[in-house]
Amino acid sequence: MLTDELRAEVARLKAERDAVVLAHYYVPPEVQELADHVGDSFALAKLAATLTCRTLVFAGVSFMAESAKLLSPEKTVLMPEPTADCPMAHMVRRETVDAARERYGDELAVACYVNSTVEVKSWSDVCVTSSNAVKIVRALPQVNVLFVPDRHLGSFVAEQVPEKNVILNDGFCPIHQDISADEVRALKEAHPGAPVLAHPECGPEAMALADFAGSTSQIIEVAVAGEALDYIILTVDGVRGELERRCGGTGKRFHFPPTRPVCPDMARITVERLVACLREGTGAVDLPPAAVAEGARRTLTRMLELGAR
Numbered sequence: 001m002l003t004d005e006l007r008a009e010v011a012r013l014k015a016e017r018d019a020v021v022l023a024h025y026y027v028p029p030e031v032q033e034l035a036d037h038v039g040d041s042f043a044l045a046k047l048a049a050t051l052t053c054r055t056l057v058f059a060g061v062s063f064m065a066e067s068a069k070l071l072s073p074e075k076t077v078l079m080p081e082p083t084a085d086c087p088m089a090h091m092v093r094r095e096t097v098d099a100a101r102e103r104y105g106d107e108l109a110v111a112c113y114v115n116s117t118v119e120v121k122s123w124s125d126v127c128v129t130s131s132n133a134v135k136i137v138r139a140l141p142q143v144n145v146l147f148v149p150d151r152h153l154g155s156f157v158a159e160q161v162p163e164k165n166v167i168l169n170d171g172f173c174p175i176h177q178d179i180s181a182d183e184v185r186a187l188k189e190a191h192p193g194a195p196v197l198a199h200p201e202c203g204p205e206a207m208a209l210a211d212f213a214g215s216t217s218q219i220i221e222v223a224v225a226g227e228a229l230d231y232i233i234l235t236v237d238g239v240r241g242e243l244e245r246r247c248g249g250t251g252k253r254f255h256f257p258p259t260r261p262v263c264p265d266m267a268r269i270t271v272e273r274l275v276a277c278l279r280e281g282t283g284a285v286d287l288p289p290a291a292v293a294e295g296a297r298r299t300l301t302r303m304l305e306l307g308a309r
Helices: 004-017 029-034 041-048 062-071 094-107 118-122 133-139 151-160 181-190 216-225 237-246 271-280 290-307
Strands: 019-024 037-039 055-059 076-078 108-113 126-128 144-148 165-168 196-198 230-234 253-255
Touching: 004 019, 004 271, 019 029, 019 041, 019 271, 029 237, 029 271, 037 041, 041 055, 041 062, 041 290, 055 062, 055 271, 062 076, 062 118, 062 290, 094 108, 094 144, 108 133, 118 290, 126 133, 126 290, 133 144, 133 151, 133 290, 144 151, 151 165, 181 196, 181 230, 196 216, 216 230, 216 237, 230 237, 237 253
Parallel strands: 019 037, 019 055, 055 076, 108 126, 108 144, 144 165, 196 230, 230 253
Antiparallel strands: none
16 A cells, blocks of 8 residues: 555655656556556557656556657656566567568558567557557558557457458467456356457457457546446456546446456566666666667657557
């Protein structure tokens, strides 16, 4: 439980460093409580580029902090847990991208899910998030689109944009892919009529049982606006805190698979590590080599431009 003394210390340290704390929905709820802004990857990427503070503290995994540094290179970007990573971010080979470019030439665009390393972004033409991937792929002038790294989000995009030839890469989020369709069916039997809200990183068997598929923030908005009292949520359990805060007093209940979907990297971002990061200035994120930074920044900037249309 967060004490008044701890909250006061965090406020003092933020003021001393001119720092803003950004937290992803998947980090522990007590870390979210101490953050200035909580959101999904897209919302935090947009926000980080507009803030005027000197320091950004990113309570999330490495690709999120890297993106913030690319969009705000003049700021100090700190990670409370520098080793927090995303396995899917590394599930792309350069040979896959090069082979697709050789085959399709200028008729190919490489759309890179923001859950990727800065190097992978530099190989690509545009970044996307789960909230804007369909919109951005649809807006691309090329018919052929190599979607990296997540094959499940890529499949979801392909279904929504059938006029495009979406080429899939063999990457995935281990947490979402492991959500069991049998457990989802059991939840549907236990809560008849409860809408199933799924993140498109889920595997096809679980996705086939969903009533709605969208980003973490979109799942939250659907649950907040919905009239049902029970909801089955197919994404990382960390979003429970925001759902309960937004729906407090409504009687709404949120049911996650019994094999609890927890991101172990996000779970390592604790209050203690956040405070230590603010106190000591540890976990600084550096810019990559100039050529990599330039390419990756271009894909992020194009995402923001296309996403705003």
